[in-house]
Amino acid sequence: MQIVHTPAALREVLHAYHSPAFVPTMGNLHSGHLNLVTLAKPLGDVTVASIFVNRLQFAPHEDFDTYPRTLQADCDKLAAAGCDVVFAPAEADLYPVPQTFKVTPPTALADILEGHFRPGFFTGVCTVVMKLFQCVFAEARGPRYAVFGKKDYQQLMVIRQMVEQFALPITIVGGETQRADNGLALSSRNGYLSSEQREEAAALSISLRSLGHAAQALLSAHTAGADVALQALERVALEQLNARGWKTDYLTVRRRSDLQTPQAGDALVALGASRLGNTRLIDNIEIQ
Numbered sequence: 001m002q003i004v005h006t007p008a009a010l011r012e013v014l015h016a017y018h019s020p021a022f023v024p025t026m027g028n029l030h031s032g033h034l035n036l037v038t039l040a041k042p043l044g045d046v047t048v049a050s051i052f053v054n055r056l057q058f059a060p061h062e063d064f065d066t067y068p069r070t071l072q073a074d075c076d077k078l079a080a081a082g083c084d085v086v087f088a089p090a091e092a093d094l095y096p097v098p099q100t101f102k103v104t105p106p107t108a109l110a111d112i113l114e115g116h117f118r119p120g121f122f123t124g125v126c127t128v129v130m131k132l133f134q135c136v137f138a139e140a141r142g143p144r145y146a147v148f149g150k151k152d153y154q155q156l157m158v159i160r161q162m163v164e165q166f167a168l169p170i171t172i173v174g175g176e177t178q179r180a181d182n183g184l185a186l187s188s189r190n191g192y193l194s195s196e197q198r199e200e201a202a203a204l205s206i207s208l209r210s211l212g213h214a215a216q217a218l219l220s221a222h223t224a225g226a227d228v229a230l231q232a233l234e235r236v237a238l239e240q241l242n243a244r245g246w247k248t249d250y251l252t253v254r255r256r257s258d259l260q261t262p263q264a265g266d267a268l269v270a271l272g273a274s275r276l277g278n279t280r281l282i283d284n285i286e287i288q
């Protein structure tokens with residue numbers, strides 16, 4: 001496995017290949033990330049993972065400075081997973097001048113849910129992903145693939161729409177959320193949790209699954225005022241989770257196609273973000 005740190009070095013390495021399969025990460029890797037690498041491997045003739053903690057997607061009060069940086073351990077895990085190339089730029093390598101040009105996603109998708117509680121987050125995500133795409137795929141002459149986890153459901157949707165609207169010749173692949181035995185979605189931020197909090201953290205996925213099935217039953221009944229009744233279900237679910245000691249930003253059920261308020265017959269996804277102690281966790285459950 002090769003490790004490179006500059007866009008120029010990455011392009012030099014990838015010039016020998018035709019079809020990269022790319023997994024962007026912020027490092028501090030867990031088995032969920034490695035599953036994405038496994039998913040990427042058969043898609044191209046070279047598997048590339050990036051490790052970069054992107055300042056642009058962190059608000060001033062968030063954990064950019066304390067976000068775990070574990071490059072050597074991450075590279076060891078990626079090598080064992082069969083990754084071919086790791087792109088681990090320093091901030092000065094990826095942003096040699098201030099990044100004043102930015103990619104701003106549409107407000108209807110980017111300013112709800114995560115975007116409402118983390119203003120500017122998706123602009124930071126889109127900008128760095130667009131730049132990483134330019135680095136990884138600049139030398140590609142065949143099919144191009146990028147793999148993102150479904151745990152960041154809204155992010156995956158934003159990236160899909162960005163690729164579509166810019167007519168980028170890249171296929172976006174969504175990898176299923178990997179979970180611990182108790183149902184907790186694997187996340188780099190789980191490392192902030194104590195052992196007791198890890199057990200309690202399963203309550204988020206349980207709440208989402210229960211809320212999603214209740215919403216599905218409500219919408220299937222085709223009763224008048226379903227939107228108001230859905231809001232009531234969401235409010236009760238949020239209050240019940242907070243009663244366990246959480247501080248919840250949102251628990252909601254949306255239609256999968258655009259994350260707007262669902263109607264009868266829509267495919268549903270339940271999404272939530274809540275803080276347990278000092279750790280903010282997000283999760284989602286597609287309702288079957």
